[in-house]
Amino acid sequence: MFLSWLPENVSTFGRDIDGIIALIYYITLAWFIATMGTFAVFLVRYRRRAGRPAGYIKGDRWREVAWVLLPCLLVLVLDLWIDFKGARVWAKVKIESPASDVHIRVTGKQFNWVVTYPGPDGRFDTADDKTFLDEMHVPAGKPVRLTLEAKDVIHSFFLPNLRLKQDILPGRSIPAWLDAMKPGQYELPCAHLCGVGHSGMKATLIVHEATDWDAWVGEQWSGSARPGEKT
Amino acid sequence: MSAATPTYAGTAGAAARGKVGIWWFLASEVMLFGGLISSFVISRLGGSAHVEHDHLNVTVAAINTFILLSSSYTMVEAYAAAERGDRRGMRVFLGLTVLGGLAFLGIKAYEYTGEITHGFTPWAGTFWSFYYTMTGLHALHVLIGVIANATLCLGARLGLERPYRVELAGLYWHFVDIVWIFLFPLVYLS
Amino acid sequence: MSHASPTVTAVRGPHEATGFFRTYLYATDHKMIARQYLLLGLIMAVVGGYLSYAMRWQLAWPDTEVPGFGFVGPETYNVLVTNHGTIMVFFVAMPILLGSFGNFLIPLMIGARDMAFPRLNALSFWLLALGSAVVLVSFLVPGGAASAGWTGYPPLSAKAEYTGVDWGLTLWLLAHAIEFAAFLLGGVNFLTTIVTMRAPGLGFGRLPLIIWQQATAAILFLLSVGPLIAGAIMLLMDRIVGTGFFLPERGGEPLLWQHLFWFFGHPEVYVVLLPALGAVLEIFPVFSRKPIFGYTLVVWATIVAGALSFIVWAHHMFVSGMDPRLAMPFSITTILISVPFALAVFAMIASLYRGSIAFELPMLWALAFLAMFTTGGLTGIFLGSAPSDIYLNGTYFVVAHFHYTLISAVIFGGYAGIYYWFPKMFGRMLGTRLGQLHFWSTLVSFNVVFFPLHWIGIAGMVRRIANPLQYDMIAPHQWINVVSTVALFGLVASQLVFFVNFFVSQLRGRPAPANPWEATTLEWTTPSPPPHGNWGEALPVVGRGPYEYSVPGATRDWLPQRTGAAAAEARP
Ligand code: HEM
Numbered sequence: 002m003f004l005s006w007l008p009e010n011v012s013t014f015g016r017d018i019d020g021i022i023a024l025i026y027y028i029t030l031a032w033f034i035a036t037m038g039t040f041a042v043f044l045v046r047y048r049r050r051a052g053r054p055a056g057y058i059k060g061d062r063w064r065e066v067a068w069v070l071l072p073c074l075l076v077l078v079l080d081l082w083i084d085f086k087g088a089r090v091w092a093k094v095k096i097e098s099p100a101s102d103v104h105i106r107v108t109g110k111q112f113n114w115v116v117t118y119p120g121p122d123g124r125f126d127t128a129d130d131k132t133f134l135d136e137m138h139v140p141a142g143k144p145v146r147l148t149l150e151a152k153d154v155i156h157s158f159f160l161p162n163l164r165l166k167q168d169i170l171p172g173r174s175i176p177a178w179l180d181a182m183k184p185g186q187y188e189l190p191c192a193h194l195c196g197v198g199h200s201g202m203k204a205t206l207i208v209h210e211a212t213d214w215d216a217w218v219g220e221q222w223s224g225s226a227r228p229g230e231k232t
Numbered sequence: 233m234s235a236a237t238p239t240y241a242g243t244a245g246a247a248a249r250g251k252v253g254i255w256w257f258l259a260s261e262v263m264l265f266g267g268l269i270s271s272f273v274i275s276r277l278g279g280s281a282h283v284e285h286d287h288l289n290v291t292v293a294a295i296n297t298f299i300l301l302s303s304s305y306t307m308v309e310a311y312a313a314a315e316r317g318d319r320r321g322m323r324v325f326l327g328l329t330v331l332g333g334l335a336f337l338g339i340k341a342y343e344y345t346g347e348i349t350h351g352f353t354p355w356a357g358t359f360w361s362f363y364y365t366m367t368g369l370h371a372l373h374v375l376i377g378v379i380a381n382a383t384l385c386l387g388a389r390l391g392l393e394r395p396y397r398v399e400l401a402g403l404y405w406h407f408v409d410i411v412w413i414f415l416f417p418l419v420y421l422s
Numbered sequence: 423m424s425h426a427s428p429t430v431t432a433v434r435g436p437h438e439a440t441g442f443f444r445t446y447l448y449a450t451d452h453k454m455i456a457r458q459y460l461l462l463g464l465i466m467a468v469v470g471g472y473l474s475y476a477m478r479w480q481l482a483w484p485d486t487e488v489p490g491f492g493f494v495g496p497e498t499y500n501v502l503v504t505n506h507g508t509i510m511v512f513f514v515a516m517p518i519l520l521g522s523f524g525n526f527l528i529p530l531m532i533g534a535r536d537m538a539f540p541r542l543n544a545l546s547f548w549l550l551a552l553g554s555a556v557v558l559v560s561f562l563v564p565g566g567a568a569s570a571g572w573t574g575y576p577p578l579s580a581k582a583e584y585t586g587v588d589w590g591l592t593l594w595l596l597a598h599a600i601e602f603a604a605f606l607l608g609g610v611n612f613l614t615t616i617v618t619m620r621a622p623g624l625g626f627g628r629l630p631l632i633i634w635q636q637a638t639a640a641i642l643f644l645l646s647v648g649p650l651i652a653g654a655i656m657l658l659m660d661r662i663v664g665t666g667f668f669l670p671e672r673g674g675e676p677l678l679w680q681h682l683f684w685f686f687g688h689p690e691v692y693v694v695l696l697p698a699l700g701a702v703l704e705i706f707p708v709f710s711r712k713p714i715f716g717y718t719l720v721v722w723a724t725i726v727a728g729a730l731s732f733i734v735w736a737h738h739m740f741v742s743g744m745d746p747r748l749a750m751p752f753s754i755t756t757i758l759i760s761v762p763f764a765l766a767v768f769a770m771i772a773s774l775y776r777g778s779i780a781f782e783l784p785m786l787w788a789l790a791f792l793a794m795f796t797t798g799g800l801t802g803i804f805l806g807s808a809p810s811d812i813y814l815n816g817t818y819f820v821v822a823h824f825h826y827t828l829i830s831a832v833i834f835g836g837y838a839g840i841y842y843w844f845p846k847m848f849g850r851m852l853g854t855r856l857g858q859l860h861f862w863s864t865l866v867s868f869n870v871v872f873f874p875l876h877w878i879g880i881a882g883m884v885r886r887i888a889n890p891l892q893y894d895m896i897a898p899h900q901w902i903n904v905v906s907t908v909a910l911f912g913l914v915a916s917q918l919v920f921f922v923n924f925f926v927s928q929l930r931g932r933p934a935p936a937n938p939w940e941a942t943t944l945e946w947t948t949p950s951p952p953p954h955g956n957w958g959e960a961l962p963v964v965g966r967g968p969y970e971y972s973v974p975g976a977t978r979d980w981l982p983q984r985t986g987a988a989a990a991e992a993r994p
């Protein structure tokens with residue numbers, strides 16, 4: 002009902018996130034069926050009928066209260082399970098970041114994504130930088146390090162197919178990373194209201210196959226070194 | 233009705249209601265100033281609001297603190313007088329409290345003028361933004377207290393006094409005082 | 423209790439109002455004020471609903487002329503989204519669930535003659551009316567109304583150049599300030615009344631649950647709104663004076679606003695939810711003729727949820743750019759808060775066990791509340807878990823989630839309360855035929871409007887966009903937007919049924935007896951509608967808990983809370 006609506010996942014950690022979403026889905030689905038099932042059964046069984054008075058159950062004795070406290074305990078246990086499984090995924094996506102030799106700076110501004118590559122010298126704001134508007138190129142199968150910045154207001158970097166989202170605050174550089182597994186073109190919408198042009202503020206992420214990537218880099222810098230790679 | 237029926241505050245008079253009401257009100261005020269002061273403290277810890285007390289007039293502010301504290305004392309006396317049924321005393325002490333509040337505001341205005349003429353306007357940096365917002369909001373509270381106390385004082389002249397109102401105004405006035413006791417060291421001294 | 427009678431007049435406040443001015447404009451009677459809140463809330467609901475109609479039309483058929491509204495486009499869309507959210511939360515949900523229900527029920531259910539501060543009460547209402555007017559006026563000023571989202575995040579909201587909205591946003595902030603003042607004073611009034619004016623015999627352990635919920639809601643509001651007022655002052659200063667609290671180029675910190683906003687924002691959703699939950703908890707026992715299961719547990723669940731709501735706020739900010747190490751602690755508190763709510767839901771279901779359930783209108787709404795709220799609560803788990811929120815944050819999944827929770831409160835909880843207390847409030851019964859039609863059509867159309875939005879959210883559609891067709895991955899799912907919008911026509915039509923019923927029944931409905939539902943709580947021992955001062959000469963005396971239904975050995979299946987002579991008169 003829910004899971005099939007997820008767009009195709011093409012990132013390494015995306016699998017872990019989908020795993021958590023699936024875990025929560027099955028747990029909540031089970032709860033939904035259990036509570037709504039009980040609810041429905043009670044509604045039918047205990048509908049008003051002549052000559053059948055209601056019971057007088059106040060739920061103030063432990064033996065009665067256990068009927069609601071034990072399910073609550075189960076809720077708690079399952080919740081904590083979700084959290085502890087989730088903590089590892091969260092850390093993987095947002096706290097740790099793998100070594101990477103491709104480094105890209107993405108700047109959100111009203112209403113475009115400005116994508117900057119440091120060029121062969123590996124440093125930003127030098128002459129060999131290359132900048133793309135609403136277009137981002139990355140290699141497949143390689144971790145990519147991102148530095149997210151915003152020029153004016155808050156934007157949010159969202160790659161649905163990579164299960165990556167990060168709000169970007171003006172005045173700060175926020176690190177992120179991704180590792181795309183499958184070549185192709187993917188949408189990169191802004192996921193945070195940023196003004197009149199928010200609707201439609203999006204870029205295209207182009208994931209290149211390894212050989213293709215080298216060709217693209219060669220085309221851009223026509224030198225030998227790859228962008229972001231230390232020579 | 234039997235005498236055994238437990239009595240509840242249901243029949244409690246306006247005084248008791250007023251007191252409960254003002255306490256809840258003050259609780260929300262604590263959160264208001266708490267929010268503002270925490271924002272300031274967090275900004276300072278984050279390094280964006282350097283305290284510039286070199287440019288503040290600490291001596292004058294200390295005198296002002298003394299004045300405000302004294303006015304809390306006169307407020308206590310006003311309430312004591314009201315409790316005793318001493319109308320004259322109540323009027324006198326309320327009047328003194330009002331004077332204290334006015335003096336505080338006057339001195340604060342003098343401080344502001346000095347700072348602004350030296351270029352330290354509210355938009356001169358994060359510290360100054362916080363400085364004016366926090367002390368300004370506090371001054372607004374002092375002003376409201378002055379108006380409340382003055383109203384009670386004039387009311388007493390017209391024979392409209394209700395002693396419990398002095399107590400309520402007193403609770404508020406002490407609160408305003410306590411806020412200043414937090415603000416003063418935080419802004420001027422630390 | 424000899425001292426009750428002498429103080430009667432003192433407590434009663436002004437005498438029965440006469441004349442148009444005293445009756446309607448300067449009313450201090452809590453029941454009249456409750457009706458005023460209800461009317462204001464319904465009027466603003468029409469406004470908020472109208473805005474949502476324009477949005478939904480635009481979403482289904484982007485950039486076509488919206489019948490009865492005009493062209494929307496991205497600029498207007500942002501205005502619509504912002505003001506719809508603001509109006510629905512602050513000028514519909516709070517007026518109806520707190521303003522109206524709280525004012526009407528607190529004195530009647532605790533056996534008081536009015537609120538503790540009747541004139542302050544009138545002031546609260548008129549402040550709210552003023553705030554509503556300011557919101558409406560903000561549409562007319564040059565530059566148009568606010569368009570930075572109901573959350574008003576700076577820097578977008580802090581500088582006119584970012585949105586193109588100048589005065590509109592300032593007025594929007596002002597309207598909030600006025601609204602906060604109104605409910606702050608209102609909350610003080612609620613709490614003081616509940617603490618000091620309970621009838622003899624009405625200890626805290628005998629309070630109807632909705633009073634507990636109203637009190638908790640009032641406390642949450644009082645204690646959470648301060649920081650946001652501070653934030654609003656700072657934002658106003660940024661806009662007007664030129665300070666830079668939230669502007670990084672002037673040394674400020676945008677994230678600070680989000681902390682202040684959500685420190686308030688999360689308790690605020692419980693401020694809206696709890697009174698609705700309370701109404702439902704009143705209705706369950708009456709129509710299943712059983713005590714509520716686990717009264718004490720439910721009270722504790724309310725208090726615990728209220729307390730926890732102060733330490734969960736950063737779950738709205740998992741991907742905001744705050745230190746990611748903070749996510750896990752907040753994820754844990756968030757998920758913990760599901761426990762007390764699960765407890766409330768389980769207790770409600772347990773209350774049905776071995777009941778004698780009558781599917782009358784208030785009960786239908788209450789049961790639907792339970793189902794819808796459970797759905798919204800479960801989808802909340804997806805958002806409370808930090809890693810899955812990475813994906814779902816800011817998508818239509820969130821929109822679907824909070825409409826399931828908020829609408830279950832405002833629409834299902836709200837109508838449950840309106841249908842239940844209408845006879846007491848207006849002295850007449852609401853028509854049941856139209857009521858049935860209203861209920862079933864609302865239930866069905868609401869779910870068709872909102873359930874599919876989960877899917878499109880999971881498919882990656884982000885919030886607050888004016889044109890879904892701009893996104894290649896959403897365009898194939900556009901049919902969902904169309905279905906949702908078409909179902910909205912049904913939802914709107916069914917509300918028209920309600921309005922007709924509501925006004926016609928007030929004039930022509932069957933006169934209501936004092937206690938049409940054979941309910942136990944105090945308000946049903948007064949005539950419908952209750953007279954000024956509520957209780958005649960003597961205050962009621964309370965002899966037992968609020969939900970004594972089907973007590974073994976009793977002659978009737980209900981024992982009123984009120985004991986003594988007056989209780990006998992209240993027989994239906
Ligand atoms: C009458 C039925 C309603 C419909 C059809 C409706 C529809 C919508 C739509 C289309 C959005 C915009 C989503 C977006 O573009 O991000 C929205 C946002 C919102 N709605 Fe509703 N809504 C309804 C009732 C309510 C109610 C009763 C409440 C609250 C009590 C509410 C609270 C909100 C809030 C807080 C937002 C977010 C605004 C923002 O993003 O700034 N809505 N609604």
Ligand SMILES: [Cu+2]
Pocket residue numbers: 109112155156157191192193194195199202
């Ligand atoms: Cu953006």
